[in-house]
């Protein structure tokens with residue numbers, strides 16, 4: 110393993126993040142505050158509790174997941190798309206590095222940024238509502254796995270994309286709807302029975318449910334199912350990436 | 363001497379089916395400077411990209427320092443530095459961080475003293491804290507060179523390093539190349555400036571349409587260029603060269619109206635004066651005198667034109 114290379118890629122990518130640290134920090138703080146004003150105050154005054162949890166607190170895990178997923182994808186996809194776009198990818202391709210090292214560097218950096226933003230949101234939320242975390246270990250595990258697997262997905266999108274429009278397409282058309290419909294702001298049990306069934310095809314449901322369990326000890330689906338779902342998703346992304354580098358798809362002519 | 367880079371029957375077809383390399387073979391000796399000349403689209407960049415791992419060959423083999431570029435890619439690539447033709451740089455990063463990144467990417471431990479030395483040699487030290495987008499085109503090209511040198515390659519590819527670089531800077535770059543050669547680095551450069559090949563190369567290769575036409579010692583080529591021809595045009599054609607002029611190795615033109623004398627400009631005596639005297643005493647009347655000299659460019663243009671017809 111060329112660990113020096115992994116560290117170099119990681120550091121180079123993080124530098125991009127630190128150049129805009131203020132932006133990276135302020136925007137999640139602002140958007141979280143807005144969510145609390147709108148959902149917490151306006152809706153929360155009508156919906157008092159969900160499954161015995163104050164509505165304001167109930168939406169926190171969903172809010173964190175929403176940001177972490179979109180941030181992981183956009184950071185990782187941009188991270189690898191940008192070198193392709195400006196041509197600096199030549200250096201990666203001609204360096205003595207394997208696909209694993211490239212992925213570790215880019216995905217690691219993207220996941221770190223998403224994790225940072227997730228923690229900022231958690232911090233901001235705790236200013237608005239009373240939060241207690243029932244299973245802190247599981248919470249961290251779910252958060253890390255989500256950052257990692259969605260950064261892997263973002264990496265694939267970045268390699269697949271041929272222009273900036275495509276880069277936005279998957280997050281916009283697929284991920285955001287899945288996250289909003291995945292029980293970020295409500296419990297699955299609040300839906301009509303038929304929609305409860307349909308919702309189970311949405312993979313994001315399992316992540317949010319598991320993550321929420323780590324906070325409040327209650328979940329829509331069994332926790333083990335959630336873990337299996339996210340584990341399987343991570344493996345799938347890894348397999349696709351392995352194939353991409355084996356064939357040189359869209360990176361090596 | 364043994365070849366540090368060995369290219370065997372390399373073929374490359376791009377996705378559309380276009381064959382950019384049609385069985386190129388080339389051996390490059392350790393420590394030499396090879397200039398690769400060829401018209402636009404000849405396949406120079408494709409050849410370099412394939413050796414460096416940016417494009418995958420369709421067939422053929424390449425070994426670098428004895429390491430196969432696909433089976434043993436790490437060992438092979440560690441030896442190679444590449445300065446690409448296009449200026450590809452991360453615009454928002456500083457010069458220093460970009461160069462440091464390159465070194466790390468090649469697995470080399472941090473060495474700030476070395477990077478400082480490289481940046482100073484390329485007159486970039488004052489700009490180390492500038493973002494790349496604030497640099498001029500010539501400076502950016504030097505950043506590319508600094509990045510390639512940062513990981514101490516044994517073989518350096520320079521793909522048109524002096525395109526768009528002013529005369530002063532071009533001379534500086536030649537100096538850098540010569541210093542690298544003195545350190546034992548093998549250098550392969552492509553260029554459209556023949557005088558550049560003349561100035562720094564040990565050998566010259568010519569490539570057109572994906573094939574290598576010739577690889578020759580520059581000295582041999584220069585010797586051909588050192589040859590000059592004097593054409594003595596006569597007022598009346600003759601059928602044979604007079605006996606008195608036999609020692610000059612003259613040729614008679616097809617129509618018999620001119621004598622052609624080939625001589626070496628670098629020789630102490632060219633023999634022109636005595637030749638002209640003897641031509642006059644042989645009773646021949648001169649109509650005109652013309653001289654011609656072939657340059658590397660003539661040889662190059664002749665080769666390429668010959669291939670295309």
Ligand SMILES: Nc1ncnc2c1ncn2[C@@H]1O[C@H](COP(=O)(O)OP(=O)(O)OP(=O)(O)O)[C@@H](O)[C@H]1O
Pocket residue numbers: 362376377378380382400401402403404405406407408409447
């Ligand atoms: N990615 C690609 N896909 C398809 N064809 C390509 C690709 N890259 C290069 N070619 C073609 O391959 C041929 C050789 O290109 P190459 O860039 O190697 O030429 P070159 O000798 O470097 O030319 P120049 O002096 O202009 O830099 C050209 O006809 C070019 O159009």
Ligand SMILES: [Mg+2]
Pocket residue numbers: 406407408447521
């Ligand atoms: Mg080229």
